[in-house]
Amino acid sequence: MNAANSNRATFGGRIAAVLAAAGSAIGLGNVWRFPGVADANGGGAFIIIYIVCVALMGLPLMVAEFSIGRHTRSNPVGAFRAIDRRWGWLGAMAVTTVFLILGYYFVVSGWTVAYVVNSAAGRVDSTFFARFITDPWQPLLYTAAFIAANHYIVERGVKRGIERASKILMPIFFAILLALAVYSLSMPDSSQAIRKVLTPDFGAVDASTVLAALSQAFFSLSIGMGIMITYGSYFKSETRLLPTAVNVALLDTLAAVIASIVILSAGVGDQSGSTLAFVALPEVFEGLPWGGFWSTLFFVLLALAAILSTVSIHEVVTVYLCEQRGMTRRRAARCVSAGAALLAVAASLSMGAWDDIRIFGRNIFDALDSLTATLLLPASGLLTCIFAGWIWDRRQFRGEVARSGGIDAKMFPTVGFLLRWVCPPLVAALFVFGLID
Numbered sequence: 001m002n003a004a005n006s007n008r009a010t011f012g013g014r015i016a017a018v019l020a021a022a023g024s025a026i027g028l029g030n031v032w033r034f035p036g037v038a039d040a041n042g043g044g045a046f047i048i049i050y051i052v053c054v055a056l057m058g059l060p061l062m063v064a065e066f067s068i069g070r071h072t073r074s075n076p077v078g079a080f081r082a083i084d085r086r087w088g089w090l091g092a093m094a095v096t097t098v099f100l101i102l103g104y105y106f107v108v109s110g111w112t113v114a115y116v117v118n119s120a121a122g123r124v125d126s127t128f129f130a131r132f133i134t135d136p137w138q139p140l141l142y143t144a145a146f147i148a149a150n151h152y153i154v155e156r157g158v159k160r161g162i163e164r165a166s167k168i169l170m171p172i173f174f175a176i177l178l179a180l181a182v183y184s185l186s187m188p189d190s191s192q193a194i195r196k197v198l199t200p201d202f203g204a205v206d207a208s209t210v211l212a213a214l215s216q217a218f219f220s221l222s223i224g225m226g227i228m229i230t231y232g233s234y235f236k237s238e239t240r241l242l243p244t245a246v247n248v249a250l251l252d253t254l255a256a257v258i259a260s261i262v263i264l265s266a267g268v269g270d271q272s273g274s275t276l277a278f279v280a281l282p283e284v285f286e287g288l289p290w291g292g293f294w295s296t297l298f299f300v301l302l303a304l305a306a307i308l309s310t311v312s313i314h315e316v317v318t319v320y321l322c323e324q325r326g327m328t329r330r331r332a333a334r335c336v337s338a339g340a341a342l343l344a345v346a347a348s349l350s351m352g353a354w355d356d357i358r359i360f361g362r363n364i365f366d367a368l369d370s371l372t373a374t375l376l377l378p379a380s381g382l383l384t385c386i387f388a389g390w391i392w393d394r395r396q397f398r399g400e401v402a403r404s405g406g407i408d409a410k411m412f413p414t415v416g417f418l419l420r421w422v423c424p425p426l427v428a429a430l431f432v433f434g435l436i437d
């Protein structure tokens with residue numbers, strides 16, 4: 001650690017570390033992607049395969065990112081550069097990728113807030129979305145409100161902003177999720193949904209299931225984008241990295257599985273993404289007693305899932321500007337919010353007024369989504385595996401992971417082996433199949 005970085009902020013302890021990282025990991029994907037993918041791939045069988053993917057690929061990569069961050073106490077660009085001067089560009093690639101993701105994630109996040117307000121006012125039905133999304137002002141207004149909340153948290157800093165928000169919002173998220181799960185037991189499809197989640201149907205599993213599980217694990221754990229490097233750089237020296245990563249993965253998987261019960265009970269597992277949340281589900285809620293109340297609660301859940309994820313992305317770019325470009329946190333956070341807001345405006349308008357602006361045949365929103373999800377994320381994930389497995393000096397890496405002895409020291413050889421031999425082919429498969437798909 002160099003002297004300039006020694007007075008950086010840190011999280012209060014292990015619980016803060018777990019909640020902040022879990023806040024990033026648990027996002028819209030847990031609620032609106034996982035359930036449908038699980039449903040189409042053998043239910044419980046998918047969950048088992050998913051957990052294996054998390055263990056073999058997700059955990060080693062997360063531990064590697066935590067170690068890179070904590071060892072260097074730096075943002076992704078500074079971190080890669082500090083370990084090997086020739087690798088700073090990988091950090092730059094990660095920072096660019098998350099910034100692009102922020103642009104369109106802000107847009108859908110804004111929709112969740114719009115749905116909280118409009119569900120509470122009883123204005124949401126199955127036709128609401130089409131009207132809302134083509135309106136030039138409404139989506140922008142809610143996205144602006146969401147960006148403001150996000151900005152507020154990041155500007156307040158690591159401890160008073162991110163740590164505090166995670167400690168308050170994560171428990172609320174889980175409380176709402178549990179309440180919705182209990183409520184969903186009264187829905188007509190609930191016993192079937194629970195059976196699906198609990199009983200593995202391996203007949204529905206094939207090679208594409210494994211790819212789907214890998215890709216979901218990768219995206220859901222927020223790895224390969226410098227986020228876990230950044231958060232790792234705020235961990236205390238005594239925080240144990242492997243148990244922290246395991247806890248993050250457990251919370252993330254738990255959220256996805258409980259969300260599956262809710263989504264499959266509502267009978268909308270054949271949908272995914274914004275169609276599921278903003279069109280199919282409102283239709284279901286419309287026909288249920290107290291539907292407006294539960295629908296509002298559901299969108300609060302989505303908004304909470306979204307905000308801690310966008311905060312983590314925002315933080316990566318903000319701390320990069322602070323440390324590499326010498327800005328104050330305040331100024332850096334403003335630049336990121338303003339820049340992402342511009343992207344968000346373009347992405348938002350591309351769903352309506354600007355739909356005729358096409359990049360490789362896609363509107364701006366979809367172009368940002370596929371550029372990051374199929375190209376940039378897997379590429380930087382693959383390079384991070386290679387860096388941790390093959391480039392970073394083993395003794396230094398081991399020294400960082402095994403600092404607190406115990407299970408971290410014992411498991412290090414396994415983590416190192418997986419990073420060297422197992423993760424690269426798995427992430428490479430994701431990359432290649434994503435491209436040809």
Ligand code: PHE
Nearest residue numbers: 025027028029030219220309
């Ligand atoms: N992990 C989040 C999810 O499951 C998504 C996310 C992507 C978060 C990129 C941060 C950065 O939805």
